[in-house]
Amino acid sequence: MIPAAFDYYRPNDVKGVIALLNEHGDDARVMAGGHSLIPMMKLRMAEVPHLIDLQDVVALKGIAIGGGRITLGALVTQHELIDHDGLAQTAPILRETARQIADPQVRYMGTVGGNVANGDPGNDMPGLMQCLNADFTLVGPDGERTVAARDFYEAAYMTAREDDEILVGVSFDAPKGGQAYEKQKRKIGDYATAAAAVVLTKENGTCTSASIAMTNLSDIPVFSQDASDALIGTSVEDNAIRAAVAAMLKDIDPVEDNRGPVAFKQHAASIILTRAIKSAWDRA
Amino acid sequence: MSNKMHIKLNVNGEDHEFLAEPRELLIHTLRERLNLTGPHVGCETSHCGACTVTIDGKSVKSCTMFVAQANGAEVTTIEGIGSPDALHVLQESFREHHGLQCGFCTPGMITRASKLLEENPNPTEEEVRFGMAGNLCRCTGYQNIVKSILAAAAELNAVKEAAQ
Numbered sequence: 001m002i003p004a005a006f007d008y009y010r011p012n013d014v015k016g017v018i019a020l021l022n023e024h025g026d027d028a029r030v031m032a033g034g035h036s037l038i039p040m041m042k043l044r045m046a047e048v049p050h051l052i053d054l055q056d057v058v059a060l061k062g063i064a065i066g067g068g069r070i071t072l073g074a075l076v077t078q079h080e081l082i083d084h085d086g087l088a089q090t091a092p093i094l095r096e097t098a099r100q101i102a103d104p105q106v107r108y109m110g111t112v113g114g115n116v117a118n119g120d121p122g123n124d125m126p127g128l129m130q131c132l133n134a135d136f137t138l139v140g141p142d143g144e145r146t147v148a149a150r151d152f153y154e155a156a157y158m159t160a161r162e163d164d165e166i167l168v169g170v171s172f173d174a175p176k177g178g179q180a181y182e183k184q185k186r187k188i189g190d191y192a193t194a195a196a197a198v199v200l201t202k203e204n205g206t207c208t209s210a211s212i213a214m215t216n217l218s219d220i221p222v223f224s225q226d227a228s229d230a231l232i233g234t235s236v237e238d239n240a241i242r243a244a245v246a247a248m249l250k251d252i253d254p255v256e257d258n259r260g261p262v263a264f265k266q267h268a269a270s271i272i273l274t275r276a277i278k279s280a281w282d283r284a
Numbered sequence: 285m286s287n288k289m290h291i292k293l294n295v296n297g298e299d300h301e302f303l304a305e306p307r308e309l310l311i312h313t314l315r316e317r318l319n320l321t322g323p324h325v326g327c328e329t330s331h332c333g334a335c336t337v338t339i340d341g342k343s344v345k346s347c348t349m350f351v352a353q354a355n356g357a358e359v360t361t362i363e364g365i366g367s368p369d370a371l372h373v374l375q376e377s378f379r380e381h382h383g384l385q386c387g388f389c390t391p392g393m394i395t396r397a398s399k400l401l402e403e404n405p406n407p408t409e410e411e412v413r414f415g416m417a418g419n420l421c422r423c424t425g426y427q428n429i430v431k432s433i434l435a436a437a438a439e440l441n442a443v444k445e446a447a448q
């Protein structure tokens with residue numbers, strides 16, 4: 001399985017990347033870890049005459065935590081997310097999610113930027129970023145702009161990013177309260193049959209805020225405002241969880257594939273969301 | 285046809301320079317160009333881990349990396365870990381504890397395990413299973429692979445302690 005031939009570039013700053021994207025238009029594509037793009041190129045489902053490797057763009061690396069805000073450079077790998085003690089303290093849901101992505105070898109290469117920019121509904125980080133209400137920072141020929149993770153996804157592999165823009169990083173407020181990422185998959189290294197990201201806060205036994213997002217249950221990640229609202233003001237008893245699950249089921253739109261028929265996916269989504277809510281509530 | 289690129293690689297401590305198409309997959313560079321046939325091609329789809337090598341301190345499936353990406357990197361294959369006359373502790377341990385049957389997955393297993401033990405010299409059984417999850421074996425049922433790695437960790441730690 002050899003991909004079609006391409007010209008290879010390895011610029012060392014964002015300006016260089018944007019210039020190449022400008023020059024080659026649709027024929028150019030950036031590569032981060034390559035662990036989504038290379039398999040697609042090998043299958044010849046992606047044709048990339050001009051391949052721009054981001055690995056030397058130092059400005060896209062690094063994890064910054066300060067003033068209650070967390071910023072991850074696009075090139076931060078899943079391995080680094082797991083390995084970072086500061087993140088484990090301030091946003092443990094990142095480690096919990098990253099540990100459920102692929103396998104160790106893939107996680108040394110796979111990046112946050114590649115995972116969220118890819119637009120594959122199977123990727124786990126987009127749902128997580130919607131749950132965290134993250135902002136994505138994009139840079140293009142006209143400068144920088146920010147798009148909320150909750151507005152970024154349009155359809156499978158279609159996002160708000162323009163072809164001549166790159167994603168430079170994601171940032172979000174350090175989540176408060178309890179948090180959990182639960183994922184049902186057929187085996188290690190598999191994409192989710194259903195996954196749920198939950199962050200919520202508890203005061204005197206009452207839920208005061210909640211955020212719920214689901215992975216691989218539609219052609220885009222699904223942030224469910226109604227499911228989140230169903231928990232607020234309750235003591236997250238069984239009835240409240242059932243209401244949140246019912247609201248979530250109205251917002252997802254799974255399709256039948258080799259992970260199962262629609263009814264099975266709805267069933268798996270219900271169980272996974274119930275587990276994630278209970279786990280986040282216990283930790284709150 | 286794309287242009288060939290000038291590639292520099294350090295593999296198992298030895299420098300190599302050659303011209304290659306950027307799309308050449310690193311596993312083919314290693315096996316066909318450099319005659320290092322330890323890393324195997326199992327699935328070619330980033331799933332089995334038989335092609336695992338260490339690149340600049342990362343365990344990587346070399347079927348999912350272009351040679352152009354590896355340009356300038358340091359690569360270690362199973363050939364750089366031990367030799368028939370001087371087996372690595374992990375290799376000795378796999379032999380001792382029946383960590384292999386057909387042996388096809390073994391180079392990838394041992395290359396990955398060597399990196400795992402470097403990062404975590406004293407892993408629990410659960411940590412070994414989690415850290416080896418990117419390597420598939422069709423023969424052993426994994427039990428003896430885990431046993432081999434835990435025994436090698438104990439042995440390496442004993443050697444370290446004795447040296448202190």
Ligand SMILES: Cc1cc2nc3c(=O)[nH]c(=O)nc-3n(C[C@H](O)[C@H](O)[C@H](O)COP(=O)(O)OP(=O)(O)OC[C@H]3O[C@@H](n4cnc5c(N)ncnc54)[C@H](O)[C@@H]3O)c2cc1C
Nearest residue numbers: 032033034035036037102110111113114115117123124167
């Ligand atoms: C065996 C296997 C199992 C996997 N399992 C999972 C899983 O369970 N869950 C999961 O979420 N993922 C999974 N993945 C995918 C893996 O996490 C990918 O590595 C990741 O999704 C993409 O990151 P990357 O850095 O490799 O991106 P690349 O493959 O380099 O890029 C992916 C896409 O994003 C674009 N892109 C990359 N970086 C940028 C940027 N900075 N700006 C703009 N566009 C950019 C590229 O042009 C490309 O279109 C798996 C992969 C493999 C091989």
Ligand code: FES
Nearest residue numbers: 326327328333347
């Ligand atoms: S041959 Fe590379 S992962 Fe199977």
Ligand code: FES
Nearest residue numbers: 385387421422423
């Ligand atoms: S020993 Fe045969 S595949 Fe592992």
